[in-house]
Amino acid sequence: MAPRSKNARFGFIQAEDKRDYFISVLNSLSSISSGKYREYSYIDKRTNKTYKSLNFWSKALPMLNEFYSKFYNGKVKIVPSDLSLLTPLALARLCEQDGSRGSTKGLYLCTDGFTHADVERLTQYLIDRYNIKCSIHKAGKNYRIYILVKSVEKIKNIILPYMHPSMTYKLGI
Structure with a gap:
């Protein structure tokens, strides 16, 4: 506010x-x-x-x-109850902002600010809606979504049309 x-x-x-x-x-x-x-x-x-x-x-x-x-x-960021808001465009924005490749060939979504329950719901939605194979990794006291290498091509195909060209490096492009 x-x-x-x-x-x-x-x-x-x-x-x-x-x-x-x-x-x-x-x-x-x-x-x-x-x-x-x-x-x-x-x-x-x-x-x-x-x-x-x-x-x-x-x-x-x-x-x-x-x-x-x-x-x-209140002032705490949450994953909304209506996950249908996570359209391909919204998923592209999430990857542009919070995506990270690091030394891995998979893709991390740095969901550090969310509770474990919220990250679980988001992970399950990615699996159910987009058939993206992913898991939850602990990062200190936080939780991140890890998109497995075998699903990186799939997420690329879903979000690449919506990504800004300067941010495609996050997909290894």
């Missing part, structure tokens, strides 16, 4: 080196945002390195309240 507002707003942050992707998201949401964004630097306390980021906020709008109530319980 926006400070001093009864309406929700959408915020988006991206590393400066992903500027093309960031601008495409900003442009796609031009009807609910001012089109302005902010550039800033911050120091990562874990590495003591300085990074540059870009961010923007949408306007605080009544139409965003419905999304807020589906994706948040």
Whole structure:
């Protein structure tokens, strides 16, 4: 929720080196945002390195309240009960934001902010709806979805038409 507002707003942050992707998201949401964004630097306390980021906020709008109530319980992010919202386009956005290949040939979805129960539901939905073979891996105190190597081609075929070209590296392309 926006400070001093009864309406929700959408915020988006991206590393400066992903500027093309960031601008495409900003442009796609031009009807609910001012089109302005902010550039800033911050120091990562874990590495003591300085990074540059870009961010923007949408306007605080009544139409965003419905999304807020589906994706948040108070101020805690949740997996919505209606998983049919996870369309191929939404799955592409999830991979663009939270996908990671690392040293593996499979694909991780970094679902670190969700409860184990939410990650289980999301994993089962990917299996049932898209026939994607995946499992849950523990990452510290958090849980991530691991898409097995044998399903990476399948998820590529589902989401590639919706992905921004600068983010396809997350699929090993």
